[in-house]
C-alpha cells in the first residue's frame with residue numbers, strides 16, 4: 001500500500017474529528033474546532049497519512065517547544081483508522097514527527113493512557129521511556145497517563161538533556177532499524193509559518209507498505 005504523509009490542512013479536520021470519535025470515545029475526543037486551533041498554533045506541526053486513493057487514514061501532531069539552544073518537543077496526538085491498525089501507519093506518523101523534532105534536536109515528550117498498551121509498545125519501540133505518572137490526567141474517564149520521553153538523538157548535543165541518561169542503544173533503533181528516508185524530506189516547518197491556505201498541496205512523501213495489512217492484534 002502506498003502511503004502519503006502530508007501537512008494537515010484545514011479541510012482535513014472533519015475527518016480527524018470523525019476518527020477521534022472512534023479512537024478516543026472515553027476521553028473527550030477533539031472536535032473540528034480543536035484541530036483548527038492546533039493547526040493555528042505557531043509551534044505546532046500536524047500531518048496526515050493518506051492511502052493511494054487519497055483517503056485520510058491517520059493523523060498526528062507535535063509541538064516544537066523550548067528555545068533554539070534548548071529545544072524540546074511534545075507529541076500531542078497520533079491516531080490511525082481503526083480498520084487499519086497494525087499495518088504500519090502509526091509507525092510512519094511517529095517517524096515523521098520524530099524527523100521533524102530531530103531537525104531542532106532535544107528530547108521528545110508525550111502522555112499516554114497507562115492502559116494503552118498498543119501505543120506504549122509503539123513508543124517504546126522508538127526509544128521512549130516512561131518517566132512519570134499523571135493521575136486522573138484524562139477526562140472525563142479519569143484515566144491515568146504515563147509521561148514518556150525520548151532522549152535527544154546523538155548529533156544534537158543538548159547541554160540540559162542529561163547526557164548520562166541517554167540510551168544510545170534504544171535511540172539507535174530510531175535511525176537504524178526504521179529508515180527516516182521513509183518520512184518527509186522537506187521540513188514540515190514550512191507549514192505553520194505560512195498562512196494555512198498556503199499549505200503545500202504536493203505530498204511530502206510517498207512510502208510503500210505491503211499490500212496486505214496484517215490483522216489487528218488484540219492488546
Ligand SMILES: CC(C)(COP(=O)(O)OP(=O)(O)OC[C@H]1O[C@@H](n2cnc3c(N)ncnc32)[C@H](O)[C@@H]1OP(=O)(O)O)[C@@H](O)C(=O)NCCC(=O)NCCS
Nearest residue numbers: 078079080085086087088089090091112118119121122219
Ligand atoms: C497507537 C496507534 C497509533 C498505532 O498505530 P498502528 O498503525 O496500529 O501501529 P503500527 O502498525 O505502526 O505498529 C507499530 C508497533 O506498535 C506496536 N503495536 C501497535 N499495535 C499494537 C497492538 N495492538 N498490540 C501490541 N503492540 C502494538 C507494535 O510494537 C508494532 O510493531 P509490530 O507490528 O512490528 O509488532 C493506533 O493503535 C491507534 O490509533 N490507537 C488509538 C489512538 C491512540 O491510542 N493514539 C495514541 C495516543 S497517546
